[in-house]
Amino acid sequence: MTNLETGFTMDTSSIKFGRGMTHETGFEAQRLGCRRVMIVTDRRLAELEPVANVVASLKAADIDAVVYDGVRTEPTDASFRDAIVFAHQGEFDGYVAVGGGSSIDTAKAANLYATYPTDLLAYVNAPIGRGEPVPGPLKPLIAVPTTAGTGSETTGVAIFDLVEMGAKTGIAHRALRPVVGIVDPGNTSTLPPMVAACSGFDVLCHGLESYTALPFDQREAAESPGARPSYQGSNPISDIWSLRAVEMVAENMVRAVTDPSDTEARERMLLAATFAGVGFGNAGVHLCHGMSYPVSGQVKEFCPNGYPQDELLVPHGMSVVLNAPAVFRWTARANPERHLRMAQAMGADVSDVDPADAGDLLAERVIGLMRATGMPNGLSAIGYGEDDIDRLVEGTLPQHRVTKISPRPIDADALRELFRNSMTLW
Numbered sequence: 001m002t003n004l005e006t007g008f009t010m011d012t013s014s015i016k017f018g019r020g021m022t023h024e025t026g027f028e029a030q031r032l033g034c035r036r037v038m039i040v041t042d043r044r045l046a047e048l049e050p051v052a053n054v055v056a057s058l059k060a061a062d063i064d065a066v067v068y069d070g071v072r073t074e075p076t077d078a079s080f081r082d083a084i085v086f087a088h089q090g091e092f093d094g095y096v097a098v099g100g101g102s103s104i105d106t107a108k109a110a111n112l113y114a115t116y117p118t119d120l121l122a123y124v125n126a127p128i129g130r131g132e133p134v135p136g137p138l139k140p141l142i143a144v145p146t147t148a149g150t151g152s153e154t155t156g157v158a159i160f161d162l163v164e165m166g167a168k169t170g171i172a173h174r175a176l177r178p179v180v181g182i183v184d185p186g187n188t189s190t191l192p193p194m195v196a197a198c199s200g201f202d203v204l205c206h207g208l209e210s211y212t213a214l215p216f217d218q219r220e221a222a223e224s225p226g227a228r229p230s231y232q233g234s235n236p237i238s239d240i241w242s243l244r245a246v247e248m249v250a251e252n253m254v255r256a257v258t259d260p261s262d263t264e265a266r267e268r269m270l271l272a273a274t275f276a277g278v279g280f281g282n283a284g285v286h287l288c289h290g291m292s293y294p295v296s297g298q299v300k301e302f303c304p305n306g307y308p309q310d311e312l313l314v315p316h317g318m319s320v321v322l323n324a325p326a327v328f329r330w331t332a333r334a335n336p337e338r339h340l341r342m343a344q345a346m347g348a349d350v351s352d353v354d355p356a357d358a359g360d361l362l363a364e365r366v367i368g369l370m371r372a373t374g375m376p377n378g379l380s381a382i383g384y385g386e387d388d389i390d391r392l393v394e395g396t397l398p399q400h401r402v403t404k405i406s407p408r409p410i411d412a413d414a415l416r417e418l419f420r421n422s423m424t425l426w
């Protein structure tokens with residue numbers, strides 16, 4: 001008989017939230033004993049205020065700061081390696097990531113591999129990589145998110161596209177978690193509407209998936225405390241953060257996307273991103289994310305407005321939400337009450353709803369938000385068709401980190417059906 005898990009852990013970064021908090025980056029770095037830090041960012045952000053403010057704050061605290069602006073939007077193994085080489089040569093005693101998830105995740109990888117050098121696959125999740133545990137503590141990482149957002153400032157996860165595999169994968173270990181997240185609403189005012197929409201759907205799905213994930217005590221027990229996965233399944237503490245995040249997204253997302261001058265809505269979305277990060281960073285996400293990894297990795301002919309136009313890419317949040325309606329229709333049978341609770345958090349009246357309709361109701365709510373914020377109508381609208389389904393399934397099956405906490409056990413046939421049902425959504 002399977003030995004089931006009996007406990008869960010709750011980890012998060014220390015969070016500093018509020019307008020103007022970016023100016024305290026130098027204070028935080030000094031407090032952590034840093035003398036020479038690598039600022040990890042991308043080329044667009046290097047020209048914008050958040051990076052300028054971080055540089056000024058570090059300088060005022062007498063900290064030697066070197067800007068690395070080589071982060072790729074939606075990082076790859078090659079772009080991670082580039083940052084790792086820079087980190088290794090720079091002999092830094094701390095890291096400051098300024099940007100979206102791409103910058104924060106790249107900083108986590110740079111810190112990890114410069115501190116404990118080895119080949120890239122060593123710490124990558126098994127069975128794609130070898131899943132070796134991180135040998136010890138890393139250098140302090142301060143994360144300053146500029147999207148709302150991945151919640152990467154709160155998580156011990158770094159995601160990248162393993163190009164030869166045609167899918168994303170990641171490294172997950174609590175040692176990767178930033179020591180401090182400086183969450184400053186002033187830093188998201190320049191987000192283009194499409195980036196605000198895609199990163200907003202990432203927040204939504206973090207909340208929905210972590211709340212509906214397999215409960216932690218229905219997961220197979222870890223062999224040892226050190227082997228307990230970062231993504232442990234839904235649990236009573238994550239539930240609180242995830243639920244509140246979904247409510248905040250439902251209340252603010254359309255305004256935050258369609259009216260960049262709505263500072264209140266943008267601020268609430270940023271707060272929601274951090275809430276969701278605390279929730280999913282411990283509970284985990286499941287099939288919408290698992291299926292998104294090949295959708296991003298096998299992109300053929302797509303690059304939306306608002307993103308750098310020199311590379312083809314499906315933004316992470318878009319690749320996740322395109323699968324969401326089909327996934328929730330399918331997973332609802334495992335725990336209809338939780339799916340109903342999520343539909344209610346998104347504004348649905350659930351008083352007379354038959355629990356058998358929970359998946360449809362939740363899917364309709366998600367689709368309503370997609371239509372109001374200019375998302376494409378399913379995978380077919382970003383270049384995928386019936387002929388791609390087998391490769392998409394192949395890229396999802398090894399994503400055990402997330403597929404294992406699906407509320408219903410998944411196999412290739414079920415995934416095929418889910419991808420087929422994600423081709424056109426309305």
Ligand SMILES: NC(=O)c1ccc[n+]([C@@H]2O[C@H](COP(=O)([O-])OP(=O)(O)OC[C@H]3O[C@@H](n4cnc5c(N)ncnc54)[C@H](O)[C@@H]3O)[C@@H](O)[C@H]2O)c1
Nearest residue numbers: 044074100101102146147150152155157159190191199316
């Ligand atoms: N580690 C985690 O826990 C975690 C969770 C979810 C997603 N991710 C990963 O994060 C990445 C996506 O990150 P993201 O959605 O935050 O976007 P991003 O970092 O990829 O940025 C998207 C684009 O928006 C630009 N941008 C960012 N902030 C801006 C601002 N304030 N003003 C103007 N332009 C701005 C960037 O320059 C970039 O071109 C993916 O690789 C995804 O897999 C990681």
